[in-house]
Amino acid sequence: MSDFQAIADRVEIEALRGEFTDAAMMRDRARLASLFTQDGALRMPNIPAELVGREQIRAGGERLQALWEFFVQTTHPGTIHLDGDTATGRAYIQELMRLRDGSSHLNYAIYHDRYQRTGDGWKFTERVYEVRYLDTTPLAGSAPRAAGPPADPVGAGLRPTTPRSAQVAL
Numbered sequence: 001m002s003d004f005q006a007i008a009d010r011v012e013i014e015a016l017r018g019e020f021t022d023a024a025m026m027r028d029r030a031r032l033a034s035l036f037t038q039d040g041a042l043r044m045p046n047i048p049a050e051l052v053g054r055e056q057i058r059a060g061g062e063r064l065q066a067l068w069e070f071f072v073q074t075t076h077p078g079t080i081h082l083d084g085d086t087a088t089g090r091a092y093i094q095e096l097m098r099l100r101d102g103s104s105h106l107n108y109a110i111y112h113d114r115y116q117r118t119g120d121g122w123k124f125t126e127r128v129y130e131v132r133y134l135d136t137t138p139l140a141g142s143a144p145r146a147a148g149p150p151a152d153p154v155g156a157g158l159r160p161t162t163p164r165s166a167q168v169a170l
Contacts, residue, residue: 009087010080012122013115017091020124021075027065033058036124037116044129070143071097078110085117086125093129098139108133 016035023032033054036042042051042060051060065071078090095107114126 006082009082009117009122013080013087013089014077016115016122016124017075017111017113020127021073024061024073025071029058029061029065032061037118040124041126042124042129043127046129046131067099067101069098069100071095087115087122089113089115096139104136104139106135106137106139107131
């Protein structure tokens with residue numbers, strides 16, 4: 001494998017991990033499931049949940065997300081070990097959520113991943129969620145608005161702006 005291919009593979013795998021977090025936060029269960037191979041598995045022993053295959057992953061995500069008042073997940077880069085058309089890796093996770101029953105969770109966790117190169121790019125063959133720290137202290141804050149479709153700043157006529165302090169005279 002060329003150095004260029006290894007770099008491209010790492011970028012694609014990191015993008016896959018980012019897509020997972022985005023799909024979870026946007027509650028896009030079909031997209032989340034599509035990030036796995038047909039027989040891929042998502043295992044969360046702390047819940048406990050073991051979801052195998054895209055349909056179980058989609059349906060399981062729907063059941064879990066129905067429990068959330070709000071959910072925020074941040075993924076931090078971890079390791080990636082390439083081996084031809086397969087790879088393994090870890091991603092480090094921080095999650096903050098309040099469930100509809102009023103309970104709160106602040107988690108620091110690790111996803112232990114297995115990846116497969118497919119005709120559609122890199123996919124998860126397995127994600128195993130391992131909680132390393134859990135705080136169930138009630139959260140003092142709240143979500144600023146009800147969870148729903150994300151705002152579309154461009155569609156609403158808003159344009160990204162550069163703060164005057166960041167502008168450079170040319």
